[in-house]
Amino acid sequence: MTLKLDLRSNPQAVSQITQGGLRRRDTGKLSAVANDLVGHRAGRVVTIDGADAFFERLDTLVSAQADAQRPNPRSTELLVASAKKFFARPEFRIQLEELIGDEQRRIDQHVVAASGQPGAGWSDDLFISAVARYEARTEILARIFGILGRYGTGEESRTALDVILGLSVREAAGGFTALINLRTYPAVLLFYAYGIGLLKARRFEALFELLTAPINVGRDNSKAVVSHLYLATWEGMENDPWRLVHELKGPKTALSDHLHGVFQQWTSDYIFATNEFTSLFEHFELLATLAYITLASDKAGLQAALGGAGRDFLWTPIGRAAWHS
Structure with missing residues (x-):
C-alpha cells in the first residue's frame, strides 16, 4: 500500500486531518500521472502497512512537535533578563517573587494537563x-534558578527550596508508570539548575543545605x-x-548524560568558558553522591564494607563521572 503525503503544510492542518478519521485503504502503485506530480512537488512516497496505525502515529508525532515548541526565544531571553534586573535591585524583590511564582504556576498547570493518559497503547515516542x-x-x-544560585547571597534560598520541594511530590495516579513518574521531572531540573549555580559560586554551605533539605513525601515520611530527586533515587x-x-540507546548513565546536554545550553547565563561546564556538572553530581552516602550510611556500615565482611560495597547513585574511574 502506498500513500503520498505532503508534510510541509501546517502541522495543525495535518493534525485535524488525522483526528478527523481519515482512512485510506487504496492499494497498488501510484499511476504515471501521480508519479509525475510527486516528482514535480519534490514529494516522497511512503509505504505503510495500514492507514489507521499510520495516521494515529502521525497524529502523535505532529502533536508532540506542536506541544514541545519552546517559548519564543525572545520571550525567554526577555524574562531571564528581567529576572537579572529584579535580582540586582532589592526594590524589585517583589517583582522577582512574582515572576518565579508565575513560572511555577505555569509548570503546575502543565503537570496537571499532562496527567491524562493517552488512549492509544504505549510507544517510546510518548515518553x-x-x-x-x-x-x-x-x-x-x-x-x-541558575542565576539565583550563582549570584545569590542566601536570601533567595528559601524561595528556591520552596519551589523545588513544592514540585517534587505528586498525588498517586494511574497510567503508564514512566509518564506518571515524569510529573516530578521539573523538580529534578530545578534542583540541578540551582545546585550547579551554587557550585559555580562556591557556596558550599548553601549547596549542602539544598542536597539535604527534607521533602515530605507523604504519610509523615520525609526524604x-x-x-x-537525584538520579537513581528519583x-x-x-x-x-x-x-x-x-x-546511544542504552548507556548506564543515560539520565546524567541527558541532563548534561540540557544544562550545557541552560547555564550560558553564568558559565562563559565552554570548557568549564562539564567539569562543573560532574563536580556537582559527585558532591550529590557524597551527600547521599553521608545520609544513607553510618560509620559501622562503612567499616563493614571496607572490612570485606559480607557485602563489600555500598550502593549509591552516581552520574557520568563514574566513567572516569
Missing part, C-alpha cells in the same frame, strides 16, 4: 515527547532532596526509560 514538553515548560525558571528512573532519549 520522548513528554520529556521535551516538560523541559520546554521548565527552561525559563531553571535558567532563573532528603538528594535521596528523592522515581522517574524506575525501569530506566531514559535510555530511550539517548542517542
